[in-house]
Amino acid sequence: MELLDVSMDKRRITIKDIADSLDVTPSTVSRALADNPRISESTKKLIRDKAEELGYEPNLIASTLRKGKSDTIGMIVPGINRSFFSNVISSVEEILNPAGFNLVIIQTHEKTENERRAIRTLLRNRVGAIIMSLSVQTKEYGHLQEITSKGIPLVQFDRVCKEIEGTKIVNDNFQGAYLSVSHLIKSGYRKIVHFTGALNLNVYKERFEGYKTALKDAGLEFDESLVFEYSITRDTGRRNINKAVAELKADALFSSGDFSALGAVDTLKEMGVKIPDDFGVVGYANEQFTEIMHPSMTSVEQNPQEMGNRIAKTIIKILNGEQPDEQVIIPVRLLIRESSWINKTLITY
Amino acid sequence: MELLDVSMDKRRITIKDIADSLDVTPSTVSRALADNPRISESTKKLIRDKAEELGYEPNLIASTLRKGKSDTIGMIVPGINRSFFSNVISSVEEILNPAGFNLVIIQTHEKTENERRAIRTLLRNRVGAIIMSLSVQTKEYGHLQEITSKGIPLVQFDRVCKEIEGTKIVNDNFQGAYLSVSHLIKSGYRKIVHFTGALNLNVYKERFEGYKTALKDAGLEFDESLVFEYSITRDTGRRNINKAVAELKADALFSSGDFSALGAVDTLKEMGVKIPDDFGVVGYANEQFTEIMHPSMTSVEQNPQEMGNRIAKTIIKILNGEQPDEQVIIPVRLLIRESSWINKTLITY
DNA sequence: TTGTATGCGTTATCAG
DNA sequence: CTGATAACGCATACAA
Numbered sequence: 001m002e003l004l005d006v007s008m009d010k011r012r013i014t015i016k017d018i019a020d021s022l023d024v025t026p027s028t029v030s031r032a033l034a035d036n037p038r039i040s041e042s043t044k045k046l047i048r049d050k051a052e053e054l055g056y057e058p059n060l061i062a063s064t065l066r067k068g069k070s071d072t073i074g075m076i077v078p079g080i081n082r083s084f085f086s087n088v089i090s091s092v093e094e095i096l097n098p099a100g101f102n103l104v105i106i107q108t109h110e111k112t113e114n115e116r117r118a119i120r121t122l123l124r125n126r127v128g129a130i131i132m133s134l135s136v137q138t139k140e141y142g143h144l145q146e147i148t149s150k151g152i153p154l155v156q157f158d159r160v161c162k163e164i165e166g167t168k169i170v171n172d173n174f175q176g177a178y179l180s181v182s183h184l185i186k187s188g189y190r191k192i193v194h195f196t197g198a199l200n201l202n203v204y205k206e207r208f209e210g211y212k213t214a215l216k217d218a219g220l221e222f223d224e225s226l227v228f229e230y231s232i233t234r235d236t237g238r239r240n241i242n243k244a245v246a247e248l249k250a251d252a253l254f255s256s257g258d259f260s261a262l263g264a265v266d267t268l269k270e271m272g273v274k275i276p277d278d279f280g281v282v283g284y285a286n287e288q289f290t291e292i293m294h295p296s297m298t299s300v301e302q303n304p305q306e307m308g309n310r311i312a313k314t315i316i317k318i319l320n321g322e323q324p325d326e327q328v329i330i331p332v333r334l335l336i337r338e339s340s341w342i343n344k345t346l347i348t349y
Numbered sequence: 350m351e352l353l354d355v356s357m358d359k360r361r362i363t364i365k366d367i368a369d370s371l372d373v374t375p376s377t378v379s380r381a382l383a384d385n386p387r388i389s390e391s392t393k394k395l396i397r398d399k400a401e402e403l404g405y406e407p408n409l410i411a412s413t414l415r416k417g418k419s420d421t422i423g424m425i426v427p428g429i430n431r432s433f434f435s436n437v438i439s440s441v442e443e444i445l446n447p448a449g450f451n452l453v454i455i456q457t458h459e460k461t462e463n464e465r466r467a468i469r470t471l472l473r474n475r476v477g478a479i480i481m482s483l484s485v486q487t488k489e490y491g492h493l494q495e496i497t498s499k500g501i502p503l504v505q506f507d508r509v510c511k512e513i514e515g516t517k518i519v520n521d522n523f524q525g526a527y528l529s530v531s532h533l534i535k536s537g538y539r540k541i542v543h544f545t546g547a548l549n550l551n552v553y554k555e556r557f558e559g560y561k562t563a564l565k566d567a568g569l570e571f572d573e574s575l576v577f578e579y580s581i582t583r584d585t586g587r588r589n590i591n592k593a594v595a596e597l598k599a600d601a602l603f604s605s606g607d608f609s610a611l612g613a614v615d616t617l618k619e620m621g622v623k624i625p626d627d628f629g630v631v632g633y634a635n636e637q638f639t640e641i642m643h644p645s646m647t648s649v650e651q652n653p654q655e656m657g658n659r660i661a662k663t664i665i666k667i668l669n670g671e672q673p674d675e676q677v678i679i680p681v682r683l684l685i686r687e688s689s690w691i692n693k694t695l696i697t698y
Numbered sequence: 699t700t701g702t703a704t705g706c707g708t709t710a711t712c713a714g
Numbered sequence: 715c716t717g718a719t720a721a722c723g724c725a726t727a728c729a730a
Contacts, residue, residue: 012499012723014722014723014724015723015724015725016723016724024700024701025700025701025702026723026724026725027700027701027702027703027724027725027726028699028700028701030723030724030725030726031700031725031726034725038699038700039699039700040699040700043699043700055495057469057472057473057499058473058723058724059414059473059475059722059723059724060473060474060475061410061413061414061419061474061475061722061723061724062414062706062722062723062724062725063723063724063725064410064706064724065408065410065411065414065705065706065707065708065722065723065724066705066706066723066724066725066726067706067724067725067726068706070410072474079439080429080430080435080438080454081429081430081432081435081436081439083430086429086430086435087430089429089456090428090430090456090458093456097463097466102455102470102474103455104453104454104455105429105453105454105455106451106452106453106454107438107439107442109439114446117446120406121451123406124406124407124408124409125409125410125421125451126408126409126410146404150361150406262641288637288638289637289638289641289642292611292638292641292642293638293641293642293643294642294643361707363706363707363708364707364708364709365707365708373716373717374716374717374718375707375708375709375717376709376710376716376717376718376719377715377716377717379707379708379709379710380709380715380716383709387715387716388715388716389715389716392715392716407707407708408706408707408708409708410706410707410708411706411707411708411709411722412707412708412709413708413722414706414707414708414721414722414723414724415707415708415709415710415721415722416708416709416710416722417722
């Protein structure tokens with residue numbers, strides 16, 4: 001019976017190992033592997049082959065420490081289980097990976113405390129840049145300030161703090177809301193409830209503005225009692241719509257989120273209210289289920305693909321020392337489905 | 350008008366800066382910040398305060414290089430936009446973060462090439478451990494071998510390669526399939542189609558086995574022509590069900606994925622086939638939409654929460670030098686909904 | 699074209 | 715209890 005070779009230890013191969021086995025110096029190896037033109041092609045080949053043979057893996061930790069810069073980009077999002085964020089992430093990866101950057105993703109689950117922790121982690125790991133979208137809970141921005149004050153490039157997207165310097169890439173929330181509410185009005189609905197998230201967040205504030213302006217432009221008066229704040233979960237949607245219909249005699253809903261709109265639909269069905277005949281519903285974000293549910297739900301489609309593109313390109317620009325845009329606004333589309341329109345064909349504004 | 354302090358450069362504060370400003374040595378500062386018992390409480394406080402005052406952030410890159418070990422854990426998944434994976438991730442975070450580890454997530458989008466890249470990235474960044482679930486495309490496992498041969502702890506979950514050493518945490522796929530098919534049979538369906546993913550993946554193979562065994566135990570014969578491989582997208586589901594119903598006179602579907610089951614429902618509705626009266630449908634994974642769609646869809650609920658728990662605990666065990674389990678099997682539940690049962694109440698097996 | 703020397707920021711070992 | 719020194723692996727300024 002053969003003995004196992006216990007002398008094989010797991011110490012990783014380094015540049016020095018390659019240098020020793022080839023009787024050159026570590027600097028030569030380092031340069032060869034970096035494809036430095038000052039090294040002859042012949043020794044480059046020699047070194048690359050030996051590196052391959054020994055199973056060498058560069059130690060990016062050492063390299064980052066030495067260079068003072070890393071090609072890892074940190075991305076902080078509220079949650080990866082929402083189609084918008086998950087699609088933005090994929091789109092960012094699509095550009096950043098081929099360009100030689102690595103993306104690491106951290107979620108905050110909408111908690112400011114987690115957001116702070118995430119930033120701390122990324123700063124301590126000396127990432128090359130940070131991409132982020134604020135959590136609902138965040139009302140104070142000292143931790144964002146830390147990023148820029150340490151000289152780390154910051155790109156904010158979707159949920160942003162305008163007061164912090166750096167590029168902000170946002171959706172046209174005002175337009176999304178304006179289109180939605182105008183559409184409801186054109187469809188004949190008159191008493192339109194609005195579900196909104198915490199109004200400290202730009203996205204909800206802007207959608208709220210769009211809602212108000214659309215009412216005004218149509219000559220309808222704004223009624224404060226029709227607005228429900230902190231109402232973006234399925235559960236709050238379920239509860240709040242009850243009051244809206246029973247007491248306030250509302251005949252439509254524009255919700256700043258699909259989940260709360262879904263909750264409203266749950267309750268409306270239970271109450272026997274007919275959608276869209278008696279009540280119109282428009283959600284926001286075009287979650288996967290909006291198209292699948294019955295009746296299918298009208299919703300505002302943001303453009304996560306395009307947003308991811310712009311984010312990635314901005315990052316590359318910054319890291320190349322070029323001046324990026326201060327603000328980018330991505331257009332949205334209203335996808336009209338069964339929940340807000342008697343004619344069941346899909347129209348796009 | 351005051352001048353801006355342009356002398357303020359953005360060099361990061363280091364341990365040495367703290368040491369100098371307090372007239373102690375870097376070693377003392379390092380120990381104090383690490384809460385080493387050999388340092389007096391008084392100087393600890395002094396040092397901590399100064400660190401705070403100067404806005405010191407430890408350089409984890411340097412620390413990792415020196416210690417040779419990092420407390421960053423890498424997690425590789427096929428995609429974050431599926432409820433199962435996204436829930437597992439959240440659950441892992443819930444345990445690993447409070448324990449002082451950082452999780453970085455990389456998606457492969459089901460491509461072996463991306464999987465290789467992901468592993469390379471993590472190895473080069475010297476992560477402390479790797480958690481992973483295979484991509485559909487992967488049929489060769491040399492890159493997994495690299496992880497273990499470099500001495501990095503590896504925990505595989507859900508889609509695993511049994512031949513690679515290390516803990517494997519899997520769902521009870523056989524049981525999920527067996528319950529599903531038995532339920533369909535008990536409900537009176539007889540000719541049951543099976544949609545499966547690539548059979549090189551353990552998950553699909555095991556579900557296929559469960560399907561066959563359930564048929565056999567019920568005294569029904571297995572018919573090869575009722576099985577459709579590479580059929581787990583909505584689109585393939587749409588196409589394949591057509592043949593199954595029109596030519597093969599099938600009266601039910603057990604699909605290894607919810608998306609393909611959804612596609613089947615799309616087509617069945619178009620064909621005017623009544624669900625569940627004329628045709629029964631059971632999906633797999635309990636995607637969000639299964640409960641929302643109409644009719645709601647029976648599906649196998651895996652337990653991502655529990656799986657995440659076990660993964661995280663295994664990681665901690667390994668990093669503490671304890672011996673982890675070689676294999677863990679997580680039970681599943683069948684959620685019976687409208688698509689497979691005339692009685693529309695929710696039953697759980 | 700290659701080698702020599704040095705330092706990135708931290709921590710561990712050995713002294714005192 | 716604290717200090718001096720070296721080393722982790724790599725990349726670069728400077729020399730040859």
